[in-house]
Amino acid sequence: MIAELLFSVFAVLAIIGGLGLVLARHPMNGAICLVMTMISLAGLYSLLSAKLIFVLQLIVYAGAIMSLILFIIMFLNIRKEDLPKEEWRWAYYLGGIVVIAPVGLLMTKAVKALPGSEASIMGNGFGGVKEVGVVLFREWLLPFEIVSILLLVSLVGAVVLAGKRRVEQ
Amino acid sequence: MSNVDILLVILRVSFGAFVPLCFIAVLVWMERRGAGFFQDRSGPNRANIFGFRAAGLVQNLADAAKLIFKEDVVPGHIKHKFYFIFAPAIVFFTAVASFAVVPFADTLVIGDKSYVMQAIPTDVGILWFLALAGFAVYGIILAGWASTNKYGMLGGLRAAAQVISYEIPMGLALVSLLAVYGTVNLSEMAQFQGQLLFGFIPMWGVILQPLGLIIFVVAAFAEANRTPFDLAEGESELVAGFHVEYSAMKFAVFFMGEYVAMFTSSAIIVTLFFGGYQIPWLNTETLVVYAKPVAVVLMLLLPVLMYYFAGWIRKSNVSHYDRPNDPRRREAAVYIKILWGVVAIMELILLAILLSPSGGVATRIFVAELQIATFLLKTTLMCFVYVWVRWTLPRFRYDQLQKLGWQTLLPLSLLNIFITGAVVVAVS
Numbered sequence: 001m002i003a004e005l006l007f008s009v010f011a012v013l014a015i016i017g018g019l020g021l022v023l024a025r026h027p028m029n030g031a032i033c034l035v036m037t038m039i040s041l042a043g044l045y046s047l048l049s050a051k052l053i054f055v056l057q058l059i060v061y062a063g064a065i066m067s068l069i070l071f072i073i074m075f076l077n078i079r080k081e082d083l084p085k086e087e088w089r090w091a092y093y094l095g096g097i098v099v100i101a102p103v104g105l106l107m108t109k110a111v112k113a114l115p116g117s118e119a120s121i122m123g124n125g126f127g128g129v130k131e132v133g134v135v136l137f138r139e140w141l142l143p144f145e146i147v148s149i150l151l152l153v154s155l156v157g158a159v160v161l162a163g164k165r166r167v168e169q
Numbered sequence: 170m171s172n173v174d175i176l177l178v179i180l181r182v183s184f185g186a187f188v189p190l191c192f193i194a195v196l197v198w199m200e201r202r203g204a205g206f207f208q209d210r211s212g213p214n215r216a217n218i219f220g221f222r223a224a225g226l227v228q229n230l231a232d233a234a235k236l237i238f239k240e241d242v243v244p245g246h247i248k249h250k251f252y253f254i255f256a257p258a259i260v261f262f263t264a265v266a267s268f269a270v271v272p273f274a275d276t277l278v279i280g281d282k283s284y285v286m287q288a289i290p291t292d293v294g295i296l297w298f299l300a301l302a303g304f305a306v307y308g309i310i311l312a313g314w315a316s317t318n319k320y321g322m323l324g325g326l327r328a329a330a331q332v333i334s335y336e337i338p339m340g341l342a343l344v345s346l347l348a349v350y351g352t353v354n355l356s357e358m359a360q361f362q363g364q365l366l367f368g369f370i371p372m373w374g375v376i377l378q379p380l381g382l383i384i385f386v387v388a389a390f391a392e393a394n395r396t397p398f399d400l401a402e403g404e405s406e407l408v409a410g411f412h413v414e415y416s417a418m419k420f421a422v423f424f425m426g427e428y429v430a431m432f433t434s435s436a437i438i439v440t441l442f443f444g445g446y447q448i449p450w451l452n453t454e455t456l457v458v459y460a461k462p463v464a465v466v467l468m469l470l471l472p473v474l475m476y477y478f479a480g481w482i483r484k485s486n487v488s489h490y491d492r493p494n495d496p497r498r499r500e501a502a503v504y505i506k507i508l509w510g511v512v513a514i515m516e517l518i519l520l521a522i523l524l525s526p527s528g529g530v531a532t533r534i535f536v537a538e539l540q541i542a543t544f545l546l547k548t549t550l551m552c553f554v555y556v557w558v559r560w561t562l563p564r565f566r567y568d569q570l571q572k573l574g575w576q577t578l579l580p581l582s583l584l585n586i587f588i589t590g591a592v593v594v595a596v597s
Binding site: 055 | 249252291292293296297299300302303304306307310311313314322325326329330333336352353
């Protein structure tokens with residue numbers, strides 16, 4: 001009962017945050033809305049008893065990445081005058097709705113067609129740090145290492161791109 | 170849920186919520202007394218109620234009265250009022266909430282049920298602290314940005330850049346610690362530290378991870394934005410940094426948030442490196458068995474300590490010039506009487522423990538109380554280190570601060586991970 005109530009609260013907050021991100025005029029409002037969505041998603045993960053994903057969502061997405069985005073927005077100090085005029089705003093909204101509506105209908109149909117099964121709480125220890133770690137390093141070691149190399153490549157790429165300008169000067 | 174369950178939930182949550190708040194008063198007082206002691210200043214020695222200064226604690230009441238009744242100004246040039254008002258609340262809330270996962274006593278066993286003594290009995294432990302430390306940055310960024318003020322902006326930028334860059338060595342220092350303990354759960358970490366190394370050294374984090382302790386403490390000082398890393402509010406350059414536009418209670422909330430953050434990070438340092446609630450050589454099971462001898466020793470020790478403490482009060486609480494009927498001597502006499510009364514009550518409680526059957530619920534609760542007292546004592550000592558550093562060291566320059574973080578602490582913590590990894594693999 002409480003879990004269902006919490007689920008609805010988090011789901012509604014996540015959707016409001018997403019809408020706010022798209023609709024807000026000022027980038028700071030948009031970023032704060034995105035933070036709200038991230039935190040609500042973390043709440044949904046915790047309802048699924050995925051403890052590690054819950055904390056990682058808070059640390060990595062809601063904490064680190066979003067604070068860097070806020071930092072950049074603060075650095076740029078954007079004012080209302082600096083923002084572009086969006087006269088065709090409503091046309092974009094309409095076009096977006098027309099494009100997305102069929103996909104949304106399809107999704108609701110797909111969800112409704114799912115066989116109704118009893119949702120039960122997973123056993124003790126599911127989604128904890130140790131359990132996820134064991135699965136990650138026993139069964140998914142190679143993909144894990146490949147992803148970390150990918151991250152390293154993007155890191156080196158960012159350093160190269162950022163350093164280039166200085167050499168030309 | 171039985172009545173005991175509900176009572177313990179209420180007790181644990183209120184401990185997690187109110188102890189950090191009480192420690193604001195203690196820490197502000199300690200800061201002033203510390204400043205007086207280290208820098209040979211007068212300290213809080215004037216504010217009083219009917220001549221009673223309570224060693225300077227009354228000054229806190231005077232401050233609170235001033236801050237509450239001051240006019241709450243929101244400057245007219247501020248456009249984003251919501252963020253301006255919301256920012257101090259974020260700083261304060263994250264500081265209080267991050268204390269919720271710190272265990273303050275060993276798992277309490279009553280009958281056939283056991284209670285994890287944390288405000289939120291979860292096992293994500295230290296990760297929760299890291300998550301909320303990240304959220305505290307939002308408060309600082311929003312405060313600096315919403316102030317629409319050059320000093321506020323620069324202070325906010327400095328604080329945010331500093332906190333973000335010191336989170337990395339802090340996290341890496343934690344990695345090597347997690348490799349040693351093999352868990353992220355703070356309760357299990359504290360239980361691990363109750364063991365003995367080679368049979369006679371307490372297995373505290375400070376002995377297993379000395380380098381990790383240094384890195385973590387430096388990073389924790391930077392995270393709490395305290396001297397020598399308080400460039401965000403360097404008054405010689407930035408007036409007051411990110412809270413330059415804040416007044417009255419909104420400033421007070423920032424101020425209290427800083428002290429709660431200091432208390433919380435002291436509690437985390439104590440739990441990670443100094444055995445948490447563990448009394449050295451006496452783990453929970455030993456304490457339960459030897460509860461009565463411990464109570465007898467305490468009963469004998471308390472009056473002796475109180476005797477010397479009373480002598481110290483009588484010697485130091487005097488006027489520094491000749492006064493007829495020195496009112497401070499009268500003040501000291503009242504304090505000493507009150508403290509003897511407290512000692513008498515504690516003796517009675519200890520006597521009740523002695524008379525109760527051993528190994529029962531009363532013994533368990535007595536052990537938990539001893540551990541809570543130990544935990545609070547250790548945390549207070551760690552807070553004293555914060556005060557000590559603040560009034561002893563000068564401020565860093567900003568480039569020195571970033572160099573220390575990225576060029577010294579980061580490689581050191583990586584080195585620590587490699588050494589720890591090798592040792593852990595070799596030993597296990």
